[in-house]
Amino acid sequence: MTYTKPIPKATPETQEFWAGLRRHELRIQYCNECLRYYFYPRPFCPFQGCRSENITWKTVSGFAKLYSYVISHRGFGGFEEDIPYVIAIVELNEGPRMMTNIINIDPDPQNLIPDMLLEIVFDDITEEITLPKFQPMNQ
Amino acid sequence: MAIIGASETSSVGHLPNYSMLQLHAEAARLALDDAGLTFDDVDGLATAGATPAQLTEYFNIMPHWIDGTSVGGGSFLMHVSHAVAAIQAGHCNVALITHGESGRSRVGINNSHSGPSTIAGQFELPYGVWGPPSMFSIPIVRHMHEYGTTEEQLASVAVATRQWANLNPRAMMRDLISVDDVLKSRLIAWPLHLLNCCLVTDGGGALVLVGEEIAHEFAKEPVWVLGRGETTSHMNISMMEDMSSWTAAKQTGNDAFAIAEVTHNDIQHAMLYDAFTHVPIYALEGLGFVNPGEGGPYFAEGHTAPGGNFPVNTNGGGLSYTHTGMYGMFAIQESVTQLRGEAEQRQVDDLEISLVHAPAGMFSGTATLILGNK
Known part of the structure; x- marks a missing residue:
């Protein structure tokens, strides 16, 4: 059966999120500086006072x-x-x-x-x- | 800086014979007439929904200052704020701000649509959100959970607003309603029923602003822009940081109060954008008129209704008067009408200071204006 609902399309910074889900893993990003997780995916930590680019993907x-x-x-x-x-x-x-x-x-x-x-x-x-x-x- | 011309389109509601651009043009012409000016006097233009380029082409003007800030219903409050700054800086002398939206009839409208690789396309649309009633509404349950806000209190916002609409012959929905009527209307996205939701209409409005030196040279007494605040904090509802409070409203309110050098007690009348019944509750709390959690009871106790001590949404609001999609222009128009003493049956007595508040998008930010006639 054809899926008729909206289908998301990955962008470069969200690719890993969607690839993880395909393997049935929930993968989100973690900031190695302020030690917090964040969502949605971005190539930098969005938290005020941090904004670090030292980030990593983790399975949660x-x-x-x-x-x-x-x-x-x-x-x-x-x-x-x-x-x-x-x-x-x-x-x-x-x-x-x-x-x-x-x-x-x-x-x-x-x-x-x-x-x-x-x-x-x-x-x-x-x-x-x-x-x-x-x-x-x-x- | 002052508003010296203001008008809505000659009618609002169901206007299938007007395109979006026609609505802008009619509102602009009537607001300029109100001030005794013509398009040839305009050297500044701001608009939302449509772009400045579309309107300068349609009006055949080439202003010295333009602003196309388009972040949702509160955009026009931001335009007022930006026009004040532009006039102060000498970038223009006569700023025209227009709104026109064929929200109901969809004639000659601009397309807006989020593709599958946008943030909304990836992280919201796949879960079946389908428009403001399914998104702007998501925070409500958190407010109910944190503060005990009830469905009856939400309904009371629609009841009080309808009482004002009953006094406004231009309002689309004028028959009085009860809390029970709201709760028995069909479910749209629980906890929202149909009567918790604004209308969908066609219409427009426009404002003309000039500097203080010349503000008294026009047909009507000026309405002064005393204070302003604006911000955006996110775009998508899932990124709203605290769903039980409107932190953006707090910020723009604080900014506006500080600039106007007035306090809450000085505000005698407020227009609190009501796309849905919970939005004025969040605004009342965010702006600091009541404590967090007291907004629902405040509306239910009738303070904001005709005869109450703090008149709110006196034109009948987006819930009962009109709501084209970006309603903020109509909120400003009602404050101007009230401050000019032209609101007839619904006129607030001895009014000197009014506050207008409107969201950018769905809780995505806000704008506040404090207007006065002295």
Whole structure:
């Protein structure tokens, strides 16, 4: 079946993120100067007072907490079939936040409590691209 | 520096017979008429959505100063700020700021679209965000979690704003509504229901600014720009640092208060851009009118509604008056109308100082203006 939703296209500085996901590894960048992780990928540490270019890619745990979300009751460009679906911001155990979908859950506010624990699910949407999605821990 | 000409398009709402550029042009002509000027007097031009190049071509002018800052609904507040600086620096004498948007009818509009290799294309669009109601809304749950803000409090913003719209014959939605009506309207992106969301309309507005020396030479009393602040802090909603507070609003508010040399108690009227019901709550808290977490209760208690002690969004707001897409121009227009004493049934008594606040994009930054008539 053809995947009709938006498909991300890597740029030079994000290549490693997408390549890692293809291998089912969540890879983000770490600053060797201020010892913090950050997201999205950039060739320098974005933290105020640091801005170091001494950075490295690391594979992280894939565990996260739910930070905030909406339950979308409208959808376009392939998402019509998913309504209602959860668009969320999760906070990785290593610190950075990212947008994702919470899947394998009944999309009801009662089941989606901020700070609840989540784990990554690697969603292979095409032969080249895997999206990092999340589900409640211990599914 | 002063606003000496101001007007919206002759009507707002559903205008399928106007292209985007026509809306700019009609608003510009009416604002210039308001000041007793013509396009031939204009030597400075600022706009958003459309580009200065598009408009100078359409108007057939070649100004000495242009500004195309286009960062969303608050852009026009920034243009006012930039025009003040340009006039002070002697770069131009008569600055025209225009807005026109065929948001509803989509006639002659510029395309905007994020490709798959943009930051949004890689890190947001793949998860099914589809427009402001699915993105601007994402922080709300964090505010509810941190402060106990409720869906009823969110709904009360729409209720209070509709009461103002009821007093404005130009407003698109005028029938009074209840909290229950909001909560029973269809779900768009929980916790947003339809009536938590702004309208989608066509319309335009324009402003004319000049320097202090000549500000009294025009048809109407000047409206003075007393203070300003502006910033952007990110582009994509997933990069908003703290989703329970609007740190950018705090910064631009502080800047504006410091320049105007006024305090919160001096502000008698505020236009707080309301693309969705939570946005004025975040603004009220960010600007420091109430403490963090007190914004929801403040609206629910009716302080901002007609008869309340702090009138907010007196034209009926983006929620009930009009919302073309980049609504900030209409927020400024209402402050000017109020400061001129021309707001008829909805006029705020003895008004001297008004504050206008609007976001750049979806919490991506903000701009604040403090305007006065003395």
